[in-house]
Amino acid sequence: MAKSRKLADLQQLLDRVQATLPADAAVADLRRAIASKQAVAVARGAKLVAKHNLRQLAPALMAAFDPFLIDPIARDPNCLAKASIADALYRMDCREIELFLSGIRHFQLEPVFGGRQDTAPKLRSICALGLVRANYEDVFVELADLLADPEAPARTAAAQAIAYSENRERGVPLLRLRIRVGDTPTVLADCFTALLSLAPHDSLSLVAGHLDASEPEVREAAALVLGESRLPEAFELLRAWWERTFEPNLRSTALLAISMLRSKASVDFLLAFLAESAESELRGAAAALELLRPNAELWQQICTLLAARGLHPDTLSERHRR
Structure with a gap:
């Protein structure tokens, strides 16, 4: 009861702080909330520090972090405080390597119905970015471990951090290995994206x-990543895939990916497709066409082509959703 009252008092304090920042008195109260050792209040306080870029409170955040590593399930369930502290320090470009190392190596298995669940992937993910930004010399040792993390969100974050590093020599082999070993579609998509950002032409195949x-x-993930890349060479790869694919949803994905390229070749292909394809095929192009709507001149061409066939883009979208 006393603990809940203390938390309620801290929440009221943070309400006042939020309304009056960046006044000096509010900053002092925020410092007190961060030192409270109440995980929920510390997490909220850390977010306010980041929002207002209160770099003078970075030492207070760092001091608050380590105590939550002791008996962490009881003191900081769901890693709320630790993740918020790490995120605030990262956003303020505080290059606290030791803190980020503690975070990227932290696992927190909390009891759930039927077993235990790790609640620290978000913390590990944030700390990966923090170590990259801090130019930590052994960051790729940590990223290699994170790329093999038991939790998919952490592996996704590892791929994103490798891309963020812009280090082709050390990043590409890790990504290629993860792709070759296999993973969930979501993780593979981020590995594809990272690989194409570091070594676009060498990674296309x-x-x-x-x-x-x-x-x-x-x-589908591979197609959409190729579309997002906007690499000219991706067009022929996607066009050939569309031609040899017969599943309607995947053919629609192929058209969407081709539209994402925004190249002359891709636009010419889509215009020819609109002019020549059966109406049943056109319905699958609804999402691809929507991407082109902001280009007024091109959109007029699309509307004219469809009008000649007694159709309209909005009608295609409605039919596609049915």
Whole structure:
């Protein structure tokens, strides 16, 4: 009861702080909340520090972090405080390597119905970015471990951090290994994206090879990443995939990915598709066409082509949703 009253008092204090920041008195009260050792209040306080870029409170955040590593399930369930502290320090470009190392190595298995669940992937993910930004010399040792993390969100974060590093020499081999070993479609998508950002031309064939993966979700992920890349060479890869794909949803994905390229070749292909394809095929192009709507001149061409066939883009979208 006393603990809940203390937390309620801290929440009221933080309400006042939030309304009056960055006044000096509010900053002093915020410092007191961060030192409270109440995880919920500390987490909220850390977010306010980051929002207002109160770098003078960075030492207070750092001092608050380590105590939550002791008996962490009781003191900081769901890693709320630790993740918020790490995120605030990262956002303020505080290069606290020791704190980020503690965070990226932290696992917190909390009891849930039927077993235990790790609540620290978000913390590990934030700390990965923090170590990259801090130019930690052994960051790729930590990222290699994170890329093999038991939790998919952490592996996704590892791929994103590798891309953020812009280190082709050390990042590409890790990403290629993760892709070759296999993973969930979501993790693979981030690995594809990271790989194409670091070594676009050398990685096209590896990513394109997954257009024929056994899992439809992986095929879709590879197609959309190729579209997002806007690499000119991706057009022929996607066009060829569209031609050899017969599943309607995947054909729609192929058209969407082609539209994402925004190249002359991709636009010419889509215009020819609109002019020549059966109406049943056109319905699958609804999402692809929506991407082109902001280009007024091109949109007029699309509307004219469809009008000649007694159709309108909005009608296609409605039919596609049915």
